[in-house]
Amino acid sequence: MAIECVTTTPTRSDDPKAAAVVFDSSVLRHETNIPTEFVWPEHEKPGSYAAPECPVPVIDLAAFRSGDPAAVAETLKLVNEACKKHGFFLVVNHGVDPDRISDAIRHMDRFFDLPLSSKEKALRKVGESCGYASSFTGRFSAKLPWKETLSFRYSAQKECSHIVEEYFQESLGQDFAHIGLVYQKYSNEMSKLALEIMEVLGMGLGVNRKHFSDFFQENDSVMRLNYCPPCQKPEITLGTGPHCDPTSLTILHQDNSVNGLQVCVDNEWRSVSPSPNAFVVNIGDTFMALSNGIYKSCLHRAVVNSTITRKSMAFFLCPHEDKVVTPPPELVDSTHPRLYPDFKWPTLLEFTQKHYRSDTDTLLSFSAWLQQNQTPHATHP
Ligand SMILES: C=C1C[C@]23C[C@H]1CC[C@H]2[C@]1(C)CCC[C@@](C)(C(=O)O)[C@H]1[C@@H]3C(=O)O
Ligand SMILES: O=C(O)CCC(=O)C(=O)O
Numbered sequence: 001m002a003i004e005c006v007t008t009t010p011t012r013s014d015d016p017k018a019a020a021v022v023f024d025s026s027v028l029r030h031e032t033n034i035p036t037e038f039v040w041p042e043h044e045k046p047g048s049y050a051a052p053e054c055p056v057p058v059i060d061l062a063a064f065r066s067g068d069p070a071a072v073a074e075t076l077k078l079v080n081e082a083c084k085k086h087g088f089f090l091v092v093n094h095g096v097d098p099d100r101i102s103d104a105i106r107h108m109d110r111f112f113d114l115p116l117s118s119k120e121k122a123l124r125k126v127g128e129s130c131g132y133a134s135s136f137t138g139r140f141s142a143k144l145p146w147k148e149t150l151s152f153r154y155s156a157q158k159e160c161s162h163i164v165e166e167y168f169q170e171s172l173g174q175d176f177a178h179i180g181l182v183y184q185k186y187s188n189e190m191s192k193l194a195l196e197i198m199e200v201l202g203m204g205l206g207v208n209r210k211h212f213s214d215f216f217q218e219n220d221s222v223m224r225l226n227y228c229p230p231c232q233k234p235e236i237t238l239g240t241g242p243h244c245d246p247t248s249l250t251i252l253h254q255d256n257s258v259n260g261l262q263v264c265v266d267n268e269w270r271s272v273s274p275s276p277n278a279f280v281v282n283i284g285d286t287f288m289a290l291s292n293g294i295y296k297s298c299l300h301r302a303v304v305n306s307t308i309t310r311k312s313m314a315f316f317l318c319p320h321e322d323k324v325v326t327p328p329p330e331l332v333d334s335t336h337p338r339l340y341p342d343f344k345w346p347t348l349l350e351f352t353q354k355h356y357r358s359d360t361d362t363l364l365s366f367s368a369w370l371q372q373n374q375t376p377h378a379t380h381p
């Protein structure tokens with residue numbers, strides 16, 4: 001039976017009425033009933049329905065790098081089809097050192113197993129996107145995700161080459177210098193991989209191969225650790241609710257043994273199972289705007305289970321704050337008019353942090369919000 005992908009109006013971000021339900025998984029996981037704030041509405045409950053596998057293409061980066069015309073053509077064909085439909089694909093032979101990946105996933109426990117009082121030393125501040133959040137209690141008033149997250153900023157600028165290590169030391173203390181180095185090294189690899197994928201997307205869209213990789217050269221991105229403890233009632237809650245990523249590109253590592261990511265394709269939830277040597281890559285809203293709507297940022301969610309903690313690591317590629325998000329001229333013409341206004345990423349980020357919970361309409365709602373809040377002389381499509 002196909003389950004329709006339905007989303008409702010998002011609860012406002014940083015809702016002052018939001019009760020400060022504390023998500024202490026060490027406590028909650030043993031309670032028979034879960035707090036109502038974590039129970040999703042009937043039409044959004046995942047139920048015990050086993051989502052069929054989503055047919056996402058596997059992109060072999062080694063083949064693309066070889067420069068062999070047939071291999072490059074096949075890569076671009078697969079990427080184009082996927083990104084025009086649902087925006088998801090897998091990447092293999094990516095060149096990321098497996099030790100970097102295993103170090104990063106293993107060190108998640110080092111942080112999330114800390115007592116809540118220690119984790120709260122890195123508590124995310126209202127209106128900011130980085131720090132520790134326990135299911136966004138105090139930010140949303142309902143439909144709370146069954147997860148703890150730790151998000152931190154990564155910058156590819158040379159003068160910021162230790163930004164991740166410094167974040168861990170400053171927020172958690174010298175004892176966390178090593179874990180900071182683990183995620184600094186992992187984030188460096190993610191940034192390098194993201195720039196290579198941008199070359200593939202540039203060629204796929206028929207623009208200069210370096211257009212988007214140059215645009216993101218000095219990216220100012222977000223690294224996010226998702227930690228979803230077992231839930232006694234996984235059929236009525238969600239690790240991450242239905243949303244489109246507002247960022248540009250997401251490179252996701254799912255813990256090998258634990259399923260959870262689901263993508264809405266043809267109005268049906270379909271599973272993207274973990275694949276040991278592959279990263280899941282998806283287009284975000286900002287790249288959908290950069291491609292003038294040709295590549296799609298699509299609805300996805302993460303379900304939880306009743307037996308094992310689900311861990312995932314998401315690298316969210318974002319442009320430097322000075323970059324204007326506007327599609328290359330090749331992607332705009334009389335038959336393909338501008339779909340979204342020019343904007344800078346920090347403005348969309350602020351919208352998602354202070355005014356709007358990311359869902360399937362974020363970009364259109366953001367465009368309307370921009371028009372209401374910008375002076376009349378601003379450039380509009
Ligand atoms: C800029 C960001 C906002 C979120 C983290 C990054 C990229 C993805 C966004 C998010 C994951 C989309 C789903 C809802 C959200 C609230 C979450 O579940 O974490 C979003 C993040 C956020 O707003 O903190
Ligand atoms: O945990 C996952 O598999 C996906 C999480 C996600 O979509 C996100 O953090 O944006």
Ligand SMILES: [Fe+2]
Nearest residue numbers: 243244245300
């Ligand atoms: Fe996402």
